[in-house]
Amino acid sequence: MTSIALSQGLIDHFKISEYEQATTPSGQKTVFIVKIEGVKYALKIIHIADERFEREVKICQQYNHITGIPSILKVEKYLNDTIILEEYIEGNDLSDILDQYKGDHKKVIDLIFKIGTILKPVWYDKYVHRDLKPQNIRIRANGDPVVLDFGIARALDEESITATGGQPLSWYYASPEQYAGQKNLISYKTDFFCLGIVAYFLYTNRLPFGNTKDLIAQTFTKTIIHIDSGNKYINEFCNGVFYTSPSDRPRKIETFLKLAQI
Amino acid sequence: MKIAHVLGHNSNWSIETHLQQNIGDYFLITAFTHGIDFDKKKSLKSILPKSMIDLQFYGKKSSGDIIAGKLSEFPFHPANCGDDEITNVYFENCLKRSIKFQADKGFRNVIIPHFYENEEVKDIIETIKKINDHVKKTRIEGIKYFMTLAFANHIIIDKIKVEEILFACTDMDIVFDGYFVTCETKPEFKRKLTTDIKVLRNLSKVFKTLKQQEFETIYAYANWDALVILAQTDIDYITIGTYENLRKFDIRRFTEDQSGGGSKGYYFSEKLLNMIRADDITIIRDTGNLHFIKNDRNIFSDIILQPGFLWNIHKPDVNKNYLLAIERLLKRIGSVGDLIYRKELVLNLIEDAIKRYESLERNYIYLDNESSNYHLNIWRTYLRNA
Numbered sequence: 001m002t003s004i005a006l007s008q009g010l011i012d013h014f015k016i017s018e019y020e021q022a023t024t025p026s027g028q029k030t031v032f033i034v035k036i037e038g039v040k041y042a043l044k045i046i047h048i049a050d051e052r053f054e055r056e057v058k059i060c061q062q063y064n065h066i067t068g069i070p071s072i073l074k075v076e077k078y079l080n081d082t083i084i085l086e087e088y089i090e091g092n093d094l095s096d097i098l099d100q101y102k103g104d105h106k107k108v109i110d111l112i113f114k115i116g117t118i119l120k121p122v123w124y125d126k127y128v129h130r131d132l133k134p135q136n137i138r139i140r141a142n143g144d145p146v147v148l149d150f151g152i153a154r155a156l157d158e159e160s161i162t163a164t165g166g167q168p169l170s171w172y173y174a175s176p177e178q179y180a181g182q183k184n185l186i187s188y189k190t191d192f193f194c195l196g197i198v199a200y201f202l203y204t205n206r207l208p209f210g211n212t213k214d215l216i217a218q219t220f221t222k223t224i225i226h227i228d229s230g231n232k233y234i235n236e237f238c239n240g241v242f243y244t245s246p247s248d249r250p251r252k253i254e255t256f257l258k259l260a261q262i
Numbered sequence: 263m264k265i266a267h268v269l270g271h272n273s274n275w276s277i278e279t280h281l282q283q284n285i286g287d288y289f290l291i292t293a294f295t296h297g298i299d300f301d302k303k304k305s306l307k308s309i310l311p312k313s314m315i316d317l318q319f320y321g322k323k324s325s326g327d328i329i330a331g332k333l334s335e336f337p338f339h340p341a342n343c344g345d346d347e348i349t350n351v352y353f354e355n356c357l358k359r360s361i362k363f364q365a366d367k368g369f370r371n372v373i374i375p376h377f378y379e380n381e382e383v384k385d386i387i388e389t390i391k392k393i394n395d396h397v398k399k400t401r402i403e404g405i406k407y408f409m410t411l412a413f414a415n416h417i418i419i420d421k422i423k424v425e426e427i428l429f430a431c432t433d434m435d436i437v438f439d440g441y442f443v444t445c446e447t448k449p450e451f452k453r454k455l456t457t458d459i460k461v462l463r464n465l466s467k468v469f470k471t472l473k474q475q476e477f478e479t480i481y482a483y484a485n486w487d488a489l490v491i492l493a494q495t496d497i498d499y500i501t502i503g504t505y506e507n508l509r510k511f512d513i514r515r516f517t518e519d520q521s522g523g524g525s526k527g528y529y530f531s532e533k534l535l536n537m538i539r540a541d542d543i544t545i546i547r548d549t550g551n552l553h554f555i556k557n558d559r560n561i562f563s564d565i566i567l568q569p570g571f572l573w574n575i576h577k578p579d580v581n582k583n584y585l586l587a588i589e590r591l592l593k594r595i596g597s598v599g600d601l602i603y604r605k606e607l608v609l610n611l612i613e614d615a616i617k618r619y620e621s622l623e624r625n626y627i628y629l630d631n632e633s634s635n636y637h638l639n640i641w642r643t644y645l646r647n648a
Contacts, residue, residue, distance in 0.1 A: 182422075185429055245467075247428035251436075251475045 006032060010078060014043070014085070028053075033088060040088040041073065049082040057084065059127055059150040068118030068146050089146045094202075095134035101202040105233045106262060108202045112195050112237065113260040115145050120253050123188035130186065132194040133173040134201070172207055173197045176220040176244045189249040192256050196241040200227060203234045208242075220244055233262055263496065263596040264288045265589050266314075268483065268503035270295045274305050275504055275578045276585065281308075283561075283582075285589050289313040290482065290501050292508070293339075294325075294516070297332030301367060310368075316442070316482065317360050319375035320412055321516030323348070329519055338363065340377075353377070357393055365402055373442045373480075376410035378513045383423045386411075387430040398437045406439040408480055411468070412511070413445040419460040424467060432475045440478030440498065443468060444511040447485070452631040454506070454528075454537055455487045457640045462490055466648065470495040483511040486535065486588050490641050492595050493608035494648055502588050504581035527575035528632070529566065530584040531555040532591055535615045537584075538633045540573035551625050554618045557587050605645060612642050 003021050011019070018035040022042070028050075034043045046053050063069045074085040101108050115137065119129065129136075131149060138146045175193035177185040200208040208227045209219040219225055225242045229235055240259040243249050250256040266288035267276035273295070279285040289309050291300050293316060300306055300315065318325070318333060319340055325333045326341035333341040338359035343352065357375060364372040374393055379386045390409060397407050411431070417423045431441065445465050447456040456462070472479050473495045480499040481488055486509075488500050503509045507520075514520060528537035534555050538546075546552055547569065557563035562583035565571065573580065591611075598604040619635040622628075629635075 184426060187429070187433070245425055245428070245471070247425060247432045247471050248474060251432050252434050 004030065006034075010083075013078065014083070016043075019043070036085075040090070042070070042084075042086040042088045044084040044086060046082040046084065047080075053082070056150045059122070060086070062125070063122060066118060066121065068114070068144065069122075069150075070146060070148065089138045089140060089148075091138050091140040091146075093135060094137040094139055094145070097139060098134065098202065098205055102205050103203065105203060105231045108199050109233055109237060109260055109262050111139075111143075111145055111202070112199050113257060115147060115195060115198075116253070116257050116260055118145065118147050119191060120257070123191065123253055126188075128186055128188055129191050129194075130178070131170055131173075132191055132198060133170050134198065135170075137198075171213055171216070172211075173201075174216075175246075177246055179217060179220055185246050187246060188253065189246040192241045192249050193243075193246075195260075196238045199234060200229055200238050203229050203231060208238065263492075263592070264499045265592060266290045266480070266499045266501045267585070268292060268501045268508040269306070269313075270503065270508045271505055272576075272578070272581075275581055277305055277309060278578075279582050279585050283586060285582075285585050286502065287312070288499060291315040293317045293333055293336060294331045298335040314369055314371040314373050314408075314480075315364060315367075316373050316410075317363075317375045318516060319356065319360070319410075320378040320513060322353070322377055324517040327519075328516070331516075333516075336360075336363070354389075354392055354396075357389070358396055361393075361397070361400070361407075365405055370404065371406050371408060374407060374409045374438075376412055378412045378414060378446075378516070383417065383426050386427060390427075390430055394436055394438060398435075401437065406478065407437070408440045408442040408478070409438045410442045410444070413443070413465070413468070414513070415446040415448045415461075418445050418447075418464050419458060421460075421464055421467075424464045428468065428471050431477075432471065438477070440480065441472050442480045442482055443472075444482040446511050446513060447487075449510075453636055454510075454632050455485060455637050457637055459640060459644055462487070462640070462644050463648075466491050466494055469497055473497070483509060485509040486530070486591070487637070487641075489535070489591060489595060489608060489611075490645065492592060493605045493645055494601065496596070500592055502585055502592075504585065505575075525575040526573040527577070527580040529555070529563075529580075530557075530587050532557045532560075532587045533615060533618055534635075535591075535611060535638065536633065536635070538629065539631070542629055542633045543567065543573075546622070546627055549625060549627060551622055551627055554622055557583065560586050562586055605648070609642065609645055612638050612645070616642070 006019055015036050016034045019032045022031040022033050028048050030045045032043045034041050057072060057075055060069060060072045064071045070089060071087040072084060076083050129150060136147065136149045138148055140146060173194050175190045177190060197208055209216040223244055225244060227235065227238050227242060229238065237259050241249055250259065264287040267280060267286045268290045269276055270292045289312055291306065291313055296303065301310060317336060317339065322340040323343040325331060333339050338356050340353060340356045360375050361372055376389060393409065401407065411427065447461050449456050469479055469491050478498040481491065481497050482501050484500050491497065507515055526540035528539055529543055530537050538555060546555060552567065556567060560583060562579045565579045566583055595604060595608055598607055616635060616638050
């Protein structure tokens with residue numbers, strides 16, 4: 001990881017006593033874990049504060065009261081950058097502790113239910129996360145999940161922020177409509193499908209539709225995708241959301257949550 | 263599943279079969295034929311509690327020019343639209359008033375009209391969303407609201423367009439109780455049914471998806487290829503109709519004057535799953551092959567298959583034979599709860615019909631055009647792969 005240092009001016013301004021760099025700096029943002037007055041925070045330095053960034057801030061601030069979504073404490077302009085001071089979530093990235101879920105259907109389903117419960121008000125308000133994957137889920141010490149990175153979340157009632165046709169996606173965990181670039185079919189049901197992939201992956205530590213874009217694309221040409229994880233509960237959940245057509249997936253959030261209960 | 267008679271021209275025949283032979287459970291009154299005073303008609307009064315009405319907005323303003331139609335009698339019907347009124351607000355008001363009209367008339371199943379949109383899918387979706395918001399605010403306890411989905415042919419053959427519509431219809435915000443689905447199948451010349459597998463596939467998808475999402479479904483202006491759809495999913499109401507224009511949705515009926523024309527009519531055979539031209543009956547009978555096509559336990563069939571029967575499409579028994587035969591088929595299929603067994607039943611009926619056609623040919627009866635087997639192999643192929 002390329003390391004960069006915080007400027008003394010910024011350290012003084014935010015009264016930072018300790019810090020460590022959390023991510024490789026990108027053109028858009030760099031994240032640090034900082035300590036201010038003895039409390040840890042995530043400090044994000046946003047180099048290009050575009051519409052996507054504003055949307056992430058808006059969503060997180062709107063749901064500040066939900067423990068499963070990081071609270072934003074401060075958004076401030078500093079020189080040419082925008083600084084976000086965000087709640088630091090003690091715990092692990094789900095992607096780092098996959099082995100704890102492998103073969104444990106109860107733990108997997110329970111986690112999916114908790115993520116669904118966190119996102120329930122978000123979905124009701126017509127936002128879609130669109131990038132649910134283990135790397136975007138942090139697990140607190142008590143096992144509760146926190147959903148991160150609403151950077152590509154979409155408000156269905158607003159104009160899309162991405163260029164026509166193209167959509168940001170982590171293709172391992174993408175839904176058929178994301179794969180096909182059908183932006184008009186993106187909805188809360190897209191997140192349902194992606195959580196199906198996450199569930200399958202956690203239980204088996206394998207991807208349900210293969211490891212190549214071609215294999216996945218081939219699967220998504222089928223009307224009905226039927227998977228077998230080797231566990232009936234995981235199968236019931238996954239096959240309840242793995243419909244190529246979004247219109248065939250659960251219509252109501254409660255129906256989805258019911259699927260994620262044993 | 264309920265069978266609903268479409269009440270159009272000579273609707274008394276349909277009502278008679280209900281009252282005398284117990285055919286059908288429900289009725290769909292067509293505004294085109296019965297007009298604003300439908301509830302003052304003596305023949306309709308007794309069946310009004312078991313009825314719904316299709317106000318048939320399909321043709322919008324063009325419907326106002328049709329001489330035979332009575333759509334202009336409804337003051338809120340877009341048939342009355344003036345040139346200066348063609349705005350979305352005007353049409354939305356027409357829809358809202360049509361909902362109120364049905365509720366005021368005491369209908370428990372309100373059919374929310376929709377237009378036949380030949381252009382953009384987004385226009386269809388926009389109307390659905392707006393009317394959904396209206397129903398959300400104004401719904402009356404005890405009334406079921408069915409939104410019309412009138413699939414133009416170029417839409418139903420397009421999987422992506424169908425999915426876009428279904429996507430909107432199955433959103434969590436939707437408050438409709440169900441959908442009133444009709445489809446422009448556009449059969450080829452000298453055919454009564456479509457053989458376009460895209461129509462079968464996508465229309466089946468519509469019904470399967472809506473049912474899976476727990477909506478009630480009405481298949482309106484259905485022809486006997488409803489058997490194929492019913493083989494794969496439950497449908498709450500399927501309409502049956504005497505004349506062809508009540509079994510085949512065609513936008514031209516609502517946009518231009520059409521003459522019914524004269525015809526000797528057709529014999530619907532439960533065994534062949536097809537309509538046989540009246541002229542073909544003579545040779546089938548004369549060669550001793552009538553048993554291959556004859557409907558059993560059907561008094562209307564017995565009458566019209568008698569030697570010397572003067573065939574005419576405007577004779578009640580010719581039409582009643584269809585009503586009895588198709589109701590029996592639909593009810594038999596619909597009564598099988600397990601969809602795997604139900605599909606097998608329909609496939610067996612199709613296989614049997616194909617064998618009967620083959621038997622007729624072995625006996626040198628070669629049926630052509632509408633009477634021929636132009637559809638069964640497509641049905642069989644489709645269902646085996648569905």
